[in-house]
Amino acid sequence: MVVHLIRLRFIQVYRGLANVGLLRVVFLAVVILPLVTLFLVQRISVHPWPYIIPGSVLYITWLVHGRRRDYHFLAAIFFRPRVLFLWEYLLFTLPVTTLLLSEALYIHAIVFTAAIIIIAFSVPSRNLVNSRTVKLRIIPAGMFEWQSGIRKNLVVLVLFYIPGLFGFFHIWLSGVSLLFLTLFFVSFYSEYEPRNMLIAGGSGSWQLLIGKVARHTGLFAMFLMPIIFTALVHEEFRWLTAGYFLASLNLLVFSILLKYYQYRPGAYSGAHQMLTTLACIISIILPAALFFALFNLFLIAGATRNLKTYFDAGN
């Protein structure tokens, strides 16, 4: 059964790639994949990357695991779904484990594998929103991504926000807090609303996009402001702090635009999750963040075009 399901996973990936288009697949295989591999191989032994790379992969795995919709389906037809999850995660994170082992980072590899096992054996909860509902009246009614995302991740958000407020003690506290908060907020856009919610505002595709980007980025900027102010105490990092603040806002814009670029009613996108996380990690090298700022210009045209399909669907 496990083998059958893993085989199905590969078939899914293969057929999914066929939808991406031949040119883009070639571009991914010839340019992006070697570049990412090169980047990982070069960085894995340089502090603090042995923590950042496996940490980010664990973070993605945890997010994907928490949003799995197939747990109940598998539990109904297959009696050990968590064993299947474990095999899946071990297989898909094998490049990172291999990388750690090749650099003789044995403790990292063991901790990484242990964390994968813990994630795989935890139950992804469908009812998380029901059981941890909090009052979120401060967030405007239209920002359902935030309301849903904050409900699901409230504890973790608080856990990363509070250290950020103590950034005047050490700039690293601000940095880590900013990175993880950005990772969380960009992940809110991986679940796509149904079409009736999309068109409920009565505006056009362009107005929806611009309005959403402005509202969400504005509120995100206000939310980050206390952390940024405490970080600005460190005069020598002032420009860096401003740069990372702008990069965070830019990543949120990237996440919103990417969502609508590949929007399909009511879908969940694992690809969105991975791409936005990857963008966050790459943006740690600040000049690379500029690339995403330029890429947003391309995305906004594509997202408007894609949304127009759904706005015009009833005409």
Add this chain to the structure above:
Amino acid sequence: MLAIENLIVSYGDHNVIDGLTISLPLKSVHGLVGMNGAGKTTLLNTMVGFTRKASGSIMMAGASLKRADLSFLETENFFYSHITGREYLGLFKAPQGIPGIDEWNRMFRLPLDHLIDNYSSGMKRKLALAGVLRQEKELVILDEPFNGLDLEFSRLLSMIIARLKERGTTVIITSHILGSLTGICDHIHLLRNGKIQFSRDRDNFMDLEKDIFRDLDPAYMTLVEEIM
């Protein structure tokens, strides 16, 4: 007997199933009706083990009910993207003696070599049913199985359920449409506020509709009339 005793299931402070006790004879078809939020799906999810019970017991033939004893059709079905109907059905382990997928599909008439992503919602429902029924378990639980099915297949499903009963399978079905249950069920149970309000056998289905709607809150009906 499938015996549920003093079952309590809570979401926060609210008891969705509130001390429910019922004994369901095996090898028969049971219909479970109730308004939205009455607790039907929660009861089924608890029987399957997807929702944790606060207290109480669920026993089948004297032993605690296990997930391996039953097959379950959820209200909303999950399908992996980019796989075909045939690959989906291949996930369901069928016992010895069950016809192969193609022969099984003669009942369902699904384009098994097409991607499920291209199926209509009714076809997806049929596919999920085809998988669940292929498992041939002692207990089959179907949550709103008639949702999204065309008339022809609704009739066919009624026949399939009758055949399951003949083979000695216990079937539990929920539905909002009472008419779809009276023709196939041996017993119908009304669930209200997390409790079984009453149960009727086939011989007493005549006044079922009257009994179910008798207790509807008149103030609520007046409110609807006012607003509409």
